[in-house]
Amino acid sequence: MNNCFDIIRAGTNTTFQDNGRNNLNHIGIPSSGVMDKRNYVLANSLVGNKIDFPVIEFAYQGPLVRYRGKKINFVITGDVMFKIIKKDYEINGNCYETYNIEDGDQIDIISTNKSVYGYFAISGEFNLNFQWGSCSINTTAKIGSNKGKKLQDSQKIEIININSIQIQKKLNYVNTRLEKIRVIKGTNFNYFSNEGKKIFFEKEFIISKLSDRMGMRLEGPNIENIVETNIRSEGLIKGVIQVTADGNPIIMLSDYGTIGGYPKIGVVISADYDKLVQLSPGSKCKFQEIELVDAENLFKLYEIETNNLISQTR
Amino acid sequence: MIKNISNLGDAALYCDFGEDVNKEVNSNVIKYFKNIKEKNFKGIINLTPSYNKLIISFDLKKVNFKEVKKIIENLDINEFKSESSKKIEIPVCCADFFSLDIKRLEKKLFLKKDKIYENFFNKEYFCYMTGFIAGMPFLGDLDKSMRINRLETPRVKVPKGSVGLTEQFANIYTFESPGGWNIIGNTPIEVFNSSKIDNPNLISPGDLVTFKQISLTDHKNYNE
Numbered sequence: 001m002n003n004c005f006d007i008i009r010a011g012t013n014t015t016f017q018d019n020g021r022n023n024l025n026h027i028g029i030p031s032s033g034v035m036d037k038r039n040y041v042l043a044n045s046l047v048g049n050k051i052d053f054p055v056i057e058f059a060y061q062g063p064l065v066r067y068r069g070k071k072i073n074f075v076i077t078g079d080v081m082f083k084i085i086k087k088d089y090e091i092n093g094n095c096y097e098t099y100n101i102e103d104g105d106q107i108d109i110i111s112t113n114k115s116v117y118g119y120f121a122i123s124g125e126f127n128l129n130f131q132w133g134s135c136s137i138n139t140t141a142k143i144g145s146n147k148g149k150k151l152q153d154s155q156k157i158e159i160i161n162i163n164s165i166q167i168q169k170k171l172n173y174v175n176t177r178l179e180k181i182r183v184i185k186g187t188n189f190n191y192f193s194n195e196g197k198k199i200f201f202e203k204e205f206i207i208s209k210l211s212d213r214m215g216m217r218l219e220g221p222n223i224e225n226i227v228e229t230n231i232r233s234e235g236l237i238k239g240v241i242q243v244t245a246d247g248n249p250i251i252m253l254s255d256y257g258t259i260g261g262y263p264k265i266g267v268v269i270s271a272d273y274d275k276l277v278q279l280s281p282g283s284k285c286k287f288q289e290i291e292l293v294d295a296e297n298l299f300k301l302y303e304i305e306t307n308n309l310i311s312q313t314r
Numbered sequence: 315m316i317k318n319i320s321n322l323g324d325a326a327l328y329c330d331f332g333e334d335v336n337k338e339v340n341s342n343v344i345k346y347f348k349n350i351k352e353k354n355f356k357g358i359i360n361l362t363p364s365y366n367k368l369i370i371s372f373d374l375k376k377v378n379f380k381e382v383k384k385i386i387e388n389l390d391i392n393e394f395k396s397e398s399s400k401k402i403e404i405p406v407c408c409a410d411f412f413s414l415d416i417k418r419l420e421k422k423l424f425l426k427k428d429k430i431y432e433n434f435f436n437k438e439y440f441c442y443m444t445g446f447i448a449g450m451p452f453l454g455d456l457d458k459s460m461r462i463n464r465l466e467t468p469r470v471k472v473p474k475g476s477v478g479l480t481e482q483f484a485n486i487y488t489f490e491s492p493g494g495w496n497i498i499g500n501t502p503i504e505v506f507n508s509s510k511i512d513n514p515n516l517i518s519p520g521d522l523v524t525f526k527q528i529s530l531t532d533h534k535n536y537n538e
Contacts (some may be wrong), residue, residue, distance in 0.1 A: 023361075025362040233452070
């Protein structure tokens with residue numbers, strides 16, 4: 001018997017992701033990959049996979065799937081409400097806790113709570129096509145597994161190499177929210193008036209609905225540009241904060257356009273990226289200036305924390 | 315040759331080659347890009363060359379800004395022999411159906427249609443960079459009489475294969491995408507093909523490109 005999931009409802013933005021692909025920015029292909037790396041590696045380590053295995057990433061409303069096949073473990077990470085529907089009963093699931101499912105069981109990933117992305121991993125492998133070493137779906141360039149498209153209603157996901165050792169695991173971890181995003185000054189920081197710089201580091205911004213895997217738009221007081229609202233097009237990376245002609249910031253995320261022409265006021269530090277992407281539309285954030293050396297140390301700390309969490313799942 | 319190296323966040327180098335945009339400056343950018351790519355330095359994960367900048371991003375788990383900066387500063391760029399650039403001919407159909415902005419071009423450039431096409435097709439272009447969307451080449455320089463600003467309101471959808479003009483550059487839309495360039499024609503050629511793993515891009519930075527005018531029938535039959 002083939003093991004698989006039938007997708008009954010795909011959800012709003014459900015894709016396969018892993019660490020993404022490198023060395024392609026120069027031809028216009030961004031790295032893509034999971035938005036929230038910590039939740040990604042925790043999902044894989046809880047089900048006993050290698051931490052760089054493909055997982056299902058969903059945003060807001062996740063998928064409803066029916067499982068067919070031999071007993072298997074799964075886990076959901078993030079801050080997510082979900083149910084496991086068995087033949088005779090249902091249970092509400094907890095994130096960071098593994099569950100086993102059998103032929104005919106359904107998993108209903110209802111929604112993320114006050115966050116954006118969640119991760120769904122199984123003790124096995126999704127049978128996927130890789131492109132440039134990664135399954136990560138980039139829907140704009142139609143690259144990655146599933147022909148570069150989001151998962152669709154009534155499609156099937158094949159599963160291979162099921163791990164038959166079924167160990168229940170649970171991790172005590174709560175996703176903390178972060179209201180202050182730490183930022184290193186950007187290469188065009190001096191394009192902005194003193195008042196504009198002050199506003200950027202002192203006022204609150206609201207995450208706009210126009211946010212997706214490519215970028216996050218923010219709304220707030222106008223950041224005044226006193227030099228030029230366009231720069232000559234140049235490379236972008238994830239975390240760059242550009243200010244468009246209307247005075248609002250846009251933060252580049254994992255599926256960023258590789259080249260852009262708006263001034264860069266700042267760059268989000270690597271240690272805060274996972275938390276940044278979880279800010280949902282309507283929520284508020286503030287930026288805090290930080291020096292390069294401090295950002296590097298914070299990243300080391302963040303890595304140590306992540307590794308500690310991984311070791312707790314072993 | 316690099317005027318200044320600074321950090322772009324905590325995981326990238328921002329190499330500035332100076333304010334001017336011309337082939338000489340851009341050739342330097344491309345030389346550095348190819349050289350660094352070939353050397354395959356530990357921790358460097360992406361290179362994004364543009365007109366006069368090169369962004370080098372790295373894996374902060376393996377290296378840091380200071381270390382990568384040192385590598386780049388100590389590069390002996392002269393030992394690198396650049397491979398000869400490719401010459402590529404791109405067929406373009408300028409039938410009214412494809413030449414979406416020809417009326418705007420006539421009006422803004424004060425040139426008749428035929429003169430616009432003559433100026434456009436009689437030149438060889440240099441690929442400064444590729445990107446924005448996968449595989450899109452930025453080609454220059456257009457004849458001085460052909461330089462025009464972006465559309466005031468960008469199109470929500472520019473058809474795949476569209477050839478656009480803005481300022482000193484021409485580009486090709488490798489996918490249907492939003493965009494504000496002035497569309498002069500359309501090519502039936504696949505400029506980006508993601509199934510070609512090693513070389514998905516037809517045109518790479520440093521290549522030389524000419525455009526050849528084709529009829530609507532040729533355009534239709536091109537892929538048959």
